[in-house]
Amino acid sequence: MSVPLSILDLAFIGEGESVKDSFDASVELAQRAEEWGYQRIWYAEHHNMTTIASSATSVLIGHVAANTSRIRLGSGGVMLPNHAPLTIAEQFGTLATLHPDRIDLGLGRAPGSDQATMRAMRRDPSSAERFPQDVQELQAYLSDESLIPGVRATPGAGTHVPLYILGSSLFGAQLAAALGLPFAFASHFAPDALEQAVSIYRRDFKPSAQLEAPHVIAGLNVIAADTDEDAQRQFLATKRSRVSLLLGRGRKFTDEEADMLLDSPQGRQINQMTTYSAVGTPEVVREYLDGFARHANADELIVASGVVDRQSWLRSFELLADVSELAPV
Template sequence: MPIAVSLLDLASIAPGQTARDSFANSVETARAAERSGYRRVWYAEHHNMSSIASSATSVLIGYVAAHTESIRLGAGGIMLPNHSPLVIAEQFGTLETLFPGRIDLGLGRAPGSDQKTMLALRRNASSADSFPQDVLELQGYLSGNSRIPGVKAVPRAEGIVPLYILGSSLFGAQLAAHLGLPYAFASHFSPDALHQAVRAYRDGFQPSEQLAEPYVMAGVNVFAADDHDTAAEQKTISYRARTRAFIKRGGAAGADYSDEEIDLFLSSPQGAQLASMTKYTAVGTAAEVVAYLQDFADSIGADELILAHHAQNIDDRIHSVELTGKAVAALEPVTS
């Protein structure tokens, strides 16, 4: 089947750079995606992570939207238990009013942070239990059919802000199916339940006003370059940096690990789980990457792939975005 591709931008802060640099990079990345045929760019809500600058997700969406022309932009996603549904409805109603026809809202129930940060967000461990009810409350505000008498979201955009359920387990799949919403699986970092969750979503899907048929999206990591060896080297550098960040986040903040030590850790039983998180990674030339993406999409019947390009150097990352987008565009056209 032909594939549609979109972009997940983690708004990463590279070593030696600032959050301001990251935002400038996000603008250039979105522009590259726009001219290369990607459907949308999403940003994810993370907190207390020194290498990710997308914590104020709706603000970043607005900034990038103001510096692009037509590509859809959204959250992939907003961690709804961290927020009041009314506040999120106001934020995304504002975005849709400012940038009509360009705003998406993906919703997740994870904290997007560690336990201490979760408490600092004024969230308790049981807040995720109300996620289904919070989605419905948010949906009501966005559609002008508030479930809370006398309360409405202002501004409420004239256009539709489509909702997407994000997840990496059967819970999200079943909720998306029950509500008749598109389902995006986080297979770029949590691959284990991918096939089971997609089956559960398709089997349980109930049509809704927003969606008549199931719509499956899935995440894939990508390193595309002019030759295979260059792409493979970019992958090695990026995943070493990622491993260092995970180790430091676990409490070894002062350690300076050599490349050899990182590689040894990743090949050990202790590092195997971390290494397995990036199971779905396309590496190589544009042709090699697109062949991988096509096989991956066919394996689950994906309607759309969300690509996370991870090359640390921004020029390499933009080149990866462009190579992949142009190669996909050269395939049989995809109907919207």
């Protein structure tokens, strides 16, 4: 690969698995990814989703960090409007103190939940409007001088945990450029604005104390398998799983029902979400990633895999690392 590779671990809870099984799988993936040579692993904050176990994102990062030694770990991302900036500074300051030079803090402004869950979290619906100011307040808590007189993050102050702005629209690109922060675009599920967002970010980027030049991370889906037939079978299973997750309202559809829904207007939206997907043998996937990196004008790629079978899920990341000739972290 011409650019570094990272992983977005969706911390999924497979059929018949417990939450503990999901956590164990995340640890195993991180331990192997460290050996395989991936740059970093990120975990996303989601709430009220029975198939995703990364809601307490900082706690999961700490658990995985304690069971690995070198690979960078972080959030992709923490949904900052759900939290007070001081609280996140203290959490990630703690992580950075326990695991120096290994912790990233990716920030998003989406709720990561539905309306009922937002109310259960006591979230202010207008809090997303304060996102730019909250990012700056959080950054200051992690630096040497707080923006709030008399308030200091302990732990946190002086750790300088690197911030990343996550986005799926032009807003995130503009904010990351204005603040001089790295920008990660969620093209693995929201592909439409990728090229325009990256162009705006690179054009308007202003150097900062954290970053001298633009740094773009682009997301995509990857399913690598020993045969193309197996990869395509896994890809179909992944899309069927998404149908149940996004349209099922707690109900799991049969394969026949899922296929019918995939052909419906609602299903076409799910197919659109997987626009950027590298599926096939390792060589095919490697060629796709090389082309996608150029298309996205990316400095780094972060790959997600929705493979529902655990061993195939691990195997996909292993095959990608082998064909990309990654060096151990």
